[in-house]
Amino acid sequence: MSQPIWILGASGYVGGAYQRLLESQGVPFRALPRTDLDYYNVDTLTAALKEAKPAFLVNCAGYTGKPNVDACELHKTECLLGNAILPGVLRQACEATGTPWGHVSSGCIFTGRRPDGGGLRETDAPNFSFRTNNCSFYSGSKALGEEVLAGADNCFIWRLRIPFNEVDSPRNYLTKLMRYDRLLEAENSLSQLEEFVRATWECWEKRVPFGIYNVTNPGAVTTREVVDLIKKSGVSNKDFQFFSSESDFMQKAAKTPRSNCVLDSSKLLTCSIVMSEVHDAIAKALKNWKAA
Ligand SMILES: NC(=O)C1=CN([C@@H]2O[C@H](COP(=O)(O)OP(=O)(O)OC[C@H]3O[C@@H](n4cnc5c(N)ncnc54)[C@H](OP(=O)(O)O)[C@@H]3O)[C@@H](O)[C@H]2O)C=CC1
Numbered sequence: 001m002s003q004p005i006w007i008l009g010a011s012g013y014v015g016g017a018y019q020r021l022l023e024s025q026g027v028p029f030r031a032l033p034r035t036d037l038d039y040y041n042v043d044t045l046t047a048a049l050k051e052a053k054p055a056f057l058v059n060c061a062g063y064t065g066k067p068n069v070d071a072c073e074l075h076k077t078e079c080l081l082g083n084a085i086l087p088g089v090l091r092q093a094c095e096a097t098g099t100p101w102g103h104v105s106s107g108c109i110f111t112g113r114r115p116d117g118g119g120l121r122e123t124d125a126p127n128f129s130f131r132t133n134n135c136s137f138y139s140g141s142k143a144l145g146e147e148v149l150a151g152a153d154n155c156f157i158w159r160l161r162i163p164f165n166e167v168d169s170p171r172n173y174l175t176k177l178m179r180y181d182r183l184l185e186a187e188n189s190l191s192q193l194e195e196f197v198r199a200t201w202e203c204w205e206k207r208v209p210f211g212i213y214n215v216t217n218p219g220a221v222t223t224r225e226v227v228d229l230i231k232k233s234g235v236s237n238k239d240f241q242f243f244s245s246e247s248d249f250m251q252k253a254a255k256t257p258r259s260n261c262v263l264d265s266s267k268l269l270t271c272s273i274v275m276s277e278v279h280d281a282i283a284k285a286l287k288n289w290k291a292a
């Protein structure tokens, strides 16, 4: 029998969804918190991988900032360690031991769309990063994390983007929109959390080629469209107020700019990994809305 899958960052929002998925599929796994294994130490991690020989490692560990990425502006060391250094440590240890693995990256290393109006692809260079000097510290650190993984053997880079599902929670994009006093009008790709983890797991199950994948629900949605879906569902009938512009948002509610972007997720589809259309996924979450 193959060895259990390892999950780093299993105690987090994304890692929790991974645990639920593997549990539901009866796939043996080990959740490895930092307190049990110092996975930032390349020698410690390499030795542990050599001994346990996991069939696959999923990296859901990273530094996101709480309640949102504004906090990364105040915790730059943690942010760099979790998002830029850690992927390099994992690469070194996984390459040394021949361990296949997947890394949860973020679509927030992009802004806007492609110049031709299409969604940003896996082949496009990040345009919201320290290199382009227009980003939040969080986005810059995630783009560095991808740079560190360029050309890595045996590695998937999965880009998640503003997760949501049907469970009311401060980490859920739908909850955030219902709780913020005022909203930023923007166009974005989003990832339904359970569809994201299922799609990433399918990458490994189907042995699709290693490399970068945009793991977002096909299509794009504006904040106003999401608000309309919320109202239509009856989950909230709040009188939603909007900022007059991005600079109004920056002045009144944010410490650092946000990435608003549209990703093209067709590469995933070419591997026969299907996610539902984004408006449908939001409507479904709202239809099944429940307390945490
Ligand atoms: N949530 C989001 O909106 C999005 C998240 N992502 C990415 O997904 C990954 C997981 O995010 P999410 O689950 O939301 O994050 P959480 O903060 O909920 O969980 C992250 C987990 O990472 C581990 N960890 C390792 N180093 C650190 C550190 N320095 N500070 C804090 N936690 C650390 C912890 O697990 P333990 O203590 O068990 O080791 C923690 O539970 C991150 O890489 C993030 O960049 C990408 C796009 C959107």
Ligand SMILES: Cc1cn([C@H]2C[C@H](O)[C@@H](COP(=O)(O)OP(=O)(O)O[C@H]3O[C@@H](C)C(=O)[C@@H](O)[C@H]3O)O2)c(=O)[nH]c1=O
Pocket (backbone or CB within 6 Å): 064, 067, 068, 069, 070, 106, 107, 108, 160, 161, 162, 163, 176, 180, 181, 182, 183, 184, 185, 186, 253, 254, 258
């Ligand atoms: C603070 C704030 C945000 N917003 C908008 C901005 C943005 O479009 C959306 C989410 O912004 P937040 O500040 O809540 O979340 P933020 O921390 O920017 O979320 C990001 O987290 C990291 C971990 C990622 O990787 C990103 O993909 C994304 O999910 O809500 C408002 O409308 N009003 C507000 O008052």
